[in-house]
Amino acid sequence: MNDYRVPAEDIGFVLFDVLQAPRQLADLPAMADADEALMRQLLDEMARFIDGEIAPLNRAGDEIGARWHDGAVTMPPGFREAYQAFWQAGWPALSADPADGGQGLPAALDAALYESLSAANHGWTMAPGLLHGAYECLKHHGSEALKSQYLAKIATGEWLATMCLTEPHAGSDLGLCSTRAVPQADGTFQLNGTKIFISGGEHDLTDNIVHLVLARLPDAPPGPKGLSLFLVPKFYADGARSAVACERIEEKMGLHGSPTCVMRFDDARGWLVGQPGKGLAAMFVMMNAARLHVALQGIGLLSAAWQKADAYAHERRQMRAPGASQTSAIIEHPAMRRILDTQRAWIDGSRVIAYQTALELDIARQHPDGARRQRAERWCALVTPVLKAACTHQAFHGGSDCLQVFGGHGYVREWGIEQHVRDARVAMIYEGTNEIQAIDLLVRKVLADGGDAWCALLADLQAQSTGDAAQALQALQQATRALAARCAADATLAYHVADDYLRASAIALLGWAWTQISAAAPAAARWQAPARAFSDRVLPEFAMRLAIVGQMQPANA
Template identity: 70%
Template sequence: MQARQTLADIRFLLNDVLRAPAQWQALAPFADTDADLAAQVLGEAAKFVDTAVAPLQRTGDEVGCRFDAGQVHAPPGFREAYQAFWQGGWPALACAPEDGGQGLPAVLEAVLFEWLAGANHGWTMAPGLLHGAYECIKHHASDTLKAQYLEKVATGEWLATMCLTEAHAGSDLGLVRTRAVPQPDGSVRVNGSKIFISGGEHDLTDNIVHLVLARLPDAPAGPKGLSLVLVPKILQDGTRNAVVCERIEEKMGLHGSPTCVMRFDDATGWLVGEPNKGLAAMFVMMNAARLHVGLQGIGLLEAAWQKASAYAAERRQMRAPGAKHTSLIQDHPAIRRTLHTQRAWIDGGRVLAYHTALQLDVAKHSADAAERTAAQRWCALVTPVLKAALTDQGFHGASACLQVLGGHGYVREWGIEQIVRDARVAMIYEGTNEIQAIDLLVRKVLPDGGQGLAALLEALPGAAPSAAARARRDALVQITQALAAAAPADPELPYWVADDYLRALALVLLEWAWGQIAHAAGESADARWSAPAQALSQWVLPEFDLHAAVLRQRIAQAPSFEQKQPSALDG
């Protein structure tokens, strides 16, 4: 992917659609960050991505990481690119100046990591958890730990991991067995094994900061008995800690990123946050990671689209309807449908992700309590939608773009098959997409009867919705109310339909995003925006009716559901 190809589009979405500079300048920390400064930062970021990171994409896939007696060696060029990355200040864009950061709005970091993922997903896995680790340490670690580790993580001089998963536990963190035994000096000794640890061992940086979920000796069973422990690869005195990489996994994709099996043998660590409250500290890191994973879906889909679009503009095959001569395949309706549909997801997804990044800053820094509350509600409800819907589209949309190249798409030299392989994992890690759907519906929407979701949809900013958009929003609110009424008598109901519910909400939000794009574009007939807008209407939004029908049908089958809200069940 070439980041510089997207600069004009992204500036339009930030400046004209979202009016992002005015939003962040209303917050005290960013009052001096104007649109010109942001444009300069993004221009330099695009240049770095295109020249230092993108050229390593194929090498990372074909050479991969090398495991040698507990040590992991990154593919050629990866260390040099990473050293230039952190020394150039890129990991620290959105970190506070007092912690070694640049104090810029989170949305600029979001754009950077979208580009990085599209240019070289394997390489980007290395710094992908940095900002989440920074937030976790900043908000939960002791002053002593912050003095030793916060700036190193903020600047990216040291990379970080998130060590949750164990072979027997998977996503059920309540089954974690790793132990942390307190020591007289205030440290703990950690024993246990973790799997699927991205970047658990490598030679990109001189130290690695592991954030490990473990149990204290007197901890209660289940997730409420988990504590978070900071375990460095290299201790303060320069000695190697008792942290061992046993092997790296052979994977479908992401060959440039080592996925490690890690063993802790009486490793020295220190508690982060309060005992038995490790999940609360860890979720700060995970929520930051989930937005970035959604951005990975956008970046990977953009990368696939660029390859498909370039191929379609050069390849001639048969005659398009009405043509007199052999046509470029971009003139065939089937190809146009594919390319325009993926653009609808890319550009609408960007609006949603960038708006979410803006809301993260509002939730932190706004002087208005009501604004902070609304921003927190947006981030809580929309983050799982972005993670699931955009990674799903990143994979399936990239596969559709591969189809544009026909047999050439299936051949390695064209590069698009790697994107499809790399994209698949984003639907799994940081909480599978099924878990995201359950989190959204069961934990965040239904507990208040859907009132928070209704308030979010009612308060969507910008231009007034069309009649069709209003009807879809109303239908989703009515379905939510019906689900809330039926679920007490049918506890399995929300779990059966959570995926359909998340997808329906994603479509409603995508329609809102395109409403804002259309408002900003005005009466322009520019096909750059009109063609994907038309594809959204013709090929994407009709999917809402399918998911609404599934939801209504399943609600009607609930054992004790009384049809007190017939409008929720109407076709």
Template identity: 70%
Template structure:
């Protein structure tokens, strides 16, 4: 029951609903990218994922990465698969041709990594940061650094890490203590410790390029004092740099991905970007990663759904209502409800994620500034929603899919319990889901009183006719944003209490919009559409009720104009 890419379902959304080829051919960079080319790339990607990556899922979990004397040995088959992956050009899919890339649209890369994550999340963690590292170095690195490292990263010959977290500095990066001392030759010596570093040490690639947040001697306190440094495992002359893996974590899941504790000891590194502006450069990596983490949630839910759906089509138990003999469990309403509900989340999330990937290319390549601004608005508002809501559903939905197996799901034989364990981390890394909700409400919605969000809703309405219920949700969220902006002016902690509910309400609204588009183009989507409206969307009212209660308490205690 290995994961199998469902290219027909992916193509139905990409080509039928989004009309991706036409959108992309409007961009000069992709004028020659037609549906036939995109289909060919996806078919080859699907073959590679199914034959080379999916079969390693179980060994990655059961054998796992192994640590001994500072070295990490990856599970059997992982290195060979990775060498085949980069040599076939897959990491370079969306990178610039002048850097060794293929110059193809970001949406093809997004679909590739969705399939990889569904097939083998642990293995996919290794190349998962490559594109973000590439973009970071390309936009912020010196010409000398780019000449030495950019093509190696772009092609995937060398893997990369993002070294932010320290024991005392998780979401609050202002607490980072790692130091960097300037040297006479223009390099720096980095010293400090980092934790939770995915792929900090391994044997997949011959070198590992670490991007490290650290403080210069004259750095001001807090996050504005952080600088970013490139510190490779192996120096240009082949010597081992002062980067040491002290241990790998024993984790709930993702056993095939080593999560490392790294010690930087007088490590030679080079500044990336400007001094004290390291977060600006690092966020290029993090923003690229957040879309892909949202896709991980979708992918893991798809993988869980595939297993549950296949099992339900084989397992016979009891009589379904109206049946005269024992039935396949897929005939039972409880099982149909689980499977149809997760199908709605997967397909709706895919549509939103694929459109986000297309909008990323619009930002880079569209000749019209107004269109680029609209694309930036979409990505700014939708990316944190995808990351938070779909990783949450990836975990909860995978647990629901395990329920289809009954007791058989709780044992290792069927592999569904691994997906549940692996999925849990997606809600935590690349900015916890709580951080995503705060980012959406406090940084993206409230500063303009919800104007940008309202404009996004107007653009969605312009795409085609909408059901009355969805139009009403748009109006409710607009009004809510305006009221929250006012209430926050005299109760500044209010948005923090309601941020998660606001994000979930926006997610359900976007999911309904996506479902409306899919149902209009896909006649056989009746069961997911019914599940969406019957069992998913009613949660919108609950989230609004929670926010309304907090607002009512705040507005009742609001100061009068005279008192203010």
């Protein structure tokens, strides 16, 4: 099947017609030059680069994969050359501060870039996927000495970075981490321990790799409050190699082009990032950035699966469609139309929410009005877990639906659709499982203030919506208030309903998104079929999820 093609027209429609991104950014002094003409030019260049350089490497990345031998990892053919072209063209530095070698452009462009990269070649995109989070982490928490040596290299993508959290006995419960950091007389630290599931822990894409590592000081208390963050490079400034070794790479269901490494630290010399015992706070800057990127992966992977399924449905002729007099392309069959239109409803609506989140990130950092910055911070905190969980869930399950369009051909490698399903599955797990995202949303954020902040956001969106979408947003507010009262009497209840509550929230947000799309393109044929699919096939799930939330009782009740 044909390689993925960046849907530049759809992306531009969302950014400029639906969200009017230049108008939203007009009050930010640093974005004064980011007008529509410049943004459209960058989108066109992005599409040319991804379509020409990255998408054609996807199949080799999956079939050949990354190879480990004696501690070294060789990436699939073409990956290094493509990455060198990528960073030298300035793509990793798109939204980084010009003072650090970046271009200072809107985060929404960065969102469009990483959505499209993930769709074109998820395995390759895993390499630069953590750069933005590592940059933000070091910029906000690193010492001046560390920033002077590493920040620009990370901002520009000349050096890649990792996030070393997980250990064999410590997955989601990071408080169990046991990697040790012993202070030395010269102010450095010696790190000892093993980290697993480290994306890009070893590779040949760049001349250096910067590891950000959670570890425990000798006098640290147990649990998460005892964790500190450290920087350990693969190579030091004098060219000496650190005592960090890749013991092996995992054999995985998907993402064969991305080496998932087991990394061993044997008296590896590193430096403290931020304050002792504040490692998780520093690392969460990186993790929150990564969660938005994972949501964009979900959108991109579903978009790639939809492209393949739609192309196949137009080409494949089988039996007569209802009402037809002769054999039809299967796109004419209602069952296939249902699948394709429903998944497009998720792609289009999710893209609106994700790009608005990227706009809110810039507003939160730069808007001169403090109240507007607070509203932007509220949006990012509350919407990011919804996006991460809902978009990655849909990438896998919706991608599986797209495979169904191919029938038996979808189950064999030749057509390429099965790779999207395999690659998408891990996105529901990493950067905090989707169950953890649901707990984060409901327990830590919504219920923390009795639902006030979340209901205020929903009310804002309700005022911008009409019809069934507005009613759903109102119903979610009412359900949130009722749930907050029930949870006040039984704190365990929230954990039982969190997943259904997040799913209901995602559909309500999609309703707002489709209101905005419909207002921007009231008569455009391109958007009518997915709009109907949202109303007829996606929105009805909202009532079911809300009913589960309202009726659920704790297991021990």
